[in-house]
Amino acid sequence: MSEKPVKPLKIALIGNPNSGKSTVFNQLTGLRQKTGNFPGVTVDLKEGNIRLSNGEEAVIIDFPGTYSVYPTSSDEKLVAAVLANPADAFFPDVIVYVADVTNLEKHLLLLTQLLDLGMPVILALNMSDTADTMGIKVNVSKISDEFDVPVVLVSGRTGSNINKLTAEIEKLLKNPVTWKKRPIYRLNETEKQVAETVCLNLDVDNNYRALQLAHHHKWLPFLKDNERAVLATIVQTKDFQLLRSQVDETLDRYDRFTPIVQDTIQKPPLFPNTPTDRIDAILTNKWLGPIIFFAVMMLLFQAIFDWSEYPMTWIEDLFSGLNDVILTTFPTNWFTELLTDGVLAGLAGIMVFVPQIAILFLLVTILEEVGYMARVVFMFDKFMRRFGMNGRSVVALIGGSACAVPAIMSSRTIGNWKERLITILVTPFISCSARIPVYLVLIGLAVPKVKVFWFLSAQTLVFGAMYLLGVVAALASGWVMKRWFRKKETSFLAIELPVYRMPYWKNVWLTLWEKVSAFVLGAGKIILIVSIALWALSRFGPGTAIETARVEASIKADSLHLDSVHTKDYISQRELEASWAGQMGKFIEPAIRPLGYDWKIGIALLTSFAAREVFTGTLAVLYNMGSSESEINDRSDNAAKATLRDKLRREKFRDTGGPVYSLATALSLLVFYALAMQCMSTLAVVRRETGSWKWPTIQFFFMSGLAYLCAWVVYVLFS
Amino acid sequence: MMQRRYRSILDLKIKESAKALAISDSELACKLTAMGVLPGTMVELVRHSPFGSAYYVKVDGIRFALRAEEAASILLEV
Ligand SMILES: Nc1nc2c(ncn2[C@@H]2O[C@H](COP(=O)(O)OP(=O)(O)OP(=O)(O)O)[C@@H](O)[C@H]2O)c(=O)[nH]1
DSSP, X not given: OTTOOOOOEEEEEEEOTTSSHHHHHHHHHTTOEEEEOOTTOOSOEEEEEEEOTTSOEEXXXXXXXXXXXXXXXXHHHHHHHHHHOTTXXXXXXXXXXXXXXXXXXXXOHHHHHHHHTTOOEEEEEEOHHHHHHHTOEEOHHHHHHHHTSOEEEOOTTTOTTHHHHHHHHHHHHHSOOOOSSOOSSOOOHHHHHHHHHHHHHHTOOOHHHHHHHHXXXXXXXXXXXXXXXXXHHHHHHTTOOHHHHHXXXXXXXXXHXXXXXXXXXXXXXXXXXXXXXXXXXHHTOTTHHHHHHHHHHHHHHHHHHHHHHHHHHHHHHHHHHHHHHHHXXXXXSHHHHIIIIIIIHHHHHHHTXXXXXXXXXXXXXXXXXXXXXXXXXXXXXXXXXXXXXXXXXXXXXXXXXXXXXXXXXXGGGOOOHHHHHHHHHHGGGSOOGGGHHHHHHXXXXXXXXXXXXXXXXXXXXXXXXXXXXXXXXXXHHHHHHHHHOOOOOOOOOOEEOOOOOOOOHHHHHHHHHHHHHHHHHHHHHHHHHHHHHHHHHHHOOSTTHHHHHHHHHHHHHHHTTOOHHHHHHHHHHHHHHHSHHHHHHHHHHHHHGGGTOOHHHHHHHHHHTTBTTHHHHHHHHHHHHOOOHHHHHHTOGGGGGOOHHHHHHHOBOTTTOOBSSOHHHHHHHHHHHHHSOOBHHHHHHHHHHHSSSHHHHHHHHHHHHHHHHHHHHHHHHHO | OOSOOOBOGGGOOTTOEEEEEXXXXXXXXXXXXXXXXXXXXXXXXXXXXXXSSEEEEEETTEEEEEEHHHHHHEEEOO
């Protein structure tokens, strides 16, 4: 083991939920952070870099908020599993334990557990600014003496003492100290016997860590089968009562540190009626609460549309400008085509979403930062439980309206596996921002621009209905799955409702930056690859099929006496039909004809299964490549300039000659896109979060099957 | 159960508080004690949730939302 590669030093930020960990993390790292993937690890944790004074780089890892090493959610399990296993890729060299100094008597349990695990810890007493305004006095050196750890009083908000914290981190990284006042908790007789037996059998050198292995032997992922068996035997032969021992230990720890806190912190008496109490009297009121929640949601979606309109037009204009520049400056050949129809079309498809995603994440982040989301969890727990979920699922579902990928990751706070699984499976039903452009094109096509009420247009109503459809599908599927999955397991609500705070803008901007760049880089990559592949598939065909089609088409065009523009369009239409993409579309046409779709929509559907954003892009590519026959018969000079929407409107079925985009087809397509699972990034995340391909596969067939069925019903009803 | 009678948060009126004595279910006890709901602290019922079945409580100045089963597991002094 002497030839270990040099690993970067790892600093872990650990603390209770709402201790301000992420804020301290942002102070320490600024923009130098990302949601990282350590090799061989299956979870994402936020990580950032800091440079030490000797020039060395160290990695800071922001762990999820945790109350104790006895976990009740998969977030907390992650922390317990890392701490129990010194070989873990995330196992830290130094821990910065962040505690809210205004509530220190509730924030020290986990600290004492970390100390007993023998970890090198620095205690960061956070929120010193609030402590000052509240008139709280802290005896820092006494706390440091009592626990025998370095202590720094910091504020994540004002940045006060953050450099002192960095200095302490460096000091501890350089000279690991041997602690005197350990352990804090003295194991009882049974615990001692269990721990010592585990130490002997499994080569562990810390009694408390050995005890952890015994407590968590059923689920710790890194244990080998024989180790698990040994631990089970030890637990059984020593008659070790796991839960009982965990509760007793917890209470004993409180008994030890509560006097220390009382000795070292002076607090003025609590006011009975704080601003938070007054705000909650309204926001969580039995009747007003839900009404306000729905009003907030309406405002949220209104804002997405109102605020994103201009930036979206700018981005579209920018890309069409770029397109023109490339077309005029480069020679006409396949490479230029690849640039414009492949790469640029793909990039544009990604970038137009950015405004909407950014606005949604911005507003959701603010709601979270202020402390409102915890109230939503409280209000809707009962409601969500009817549908097999948990109050915490609301946070995932709201997030799902921006993008399912981060939303699914936020389900990690749900402790109960069944509720979490249902949340993961139904979140993609919520209409995400990638569906918006598809809806816009199809609704513009199918629904007339008339006012229904004095302020609402029919188009807006259908739009709202699409969102509602997503919510109903999510809840209904949850209701079905609740009955379908039989597994019983304790489920928790128990959540802390933090005090309301003004949003801290640095946190908001950093979260926003992180989410948006994750979207652009993650989903963006797939969209770009798909649009390039699509371009290639529609540009090339089997054997000489494309050449043959071209020759035949030009003869036919001659015989019809078409002008040059229409000849070109007609030829490219025939070429498209002969291409690989055309073949694929034709191949699946029989399967999608019952839903009212032709082969071109078929191609769009096929490509959409990687990422549904591709739909409008695909249609744009397809209809640019092949103008339809009906257009040629029009012989209008403007035909070449027709927009995508107009082109779609003129599209006819080859066999019946009826318009392809009738009301029925458009509605059926809308329903299909609302319900089908068409996002590889989401499937990949579901796989990671559930640990196997089983659930993403089920999800894929369930959602797409439902989409097919509902689309068919809609088509039959309206045609 | 012993002779002693207990109440729970479910029996409290809004704004009423009582001292917690113990937590009956050990899995819930593990969770609640870790969050700071401890025997010996005062528990106040602040309000009921909109759709029922959840309780907004204050323990030592800290606010928590609890489900009915969780609230019921906290045994309060009569
Ligand atoms: N006044 C004040 N507020 C702070 C300070 N640090 C964090 N906050 C606020 O406390 C709230 C919670 O902060 P986060 O950094 O999200 O807390 P966290 O511990 O990462 O929470 P989890 O993500 O749930 O683990 C936010 O509203 C922060 O703005 C501080 O030093 N002073």
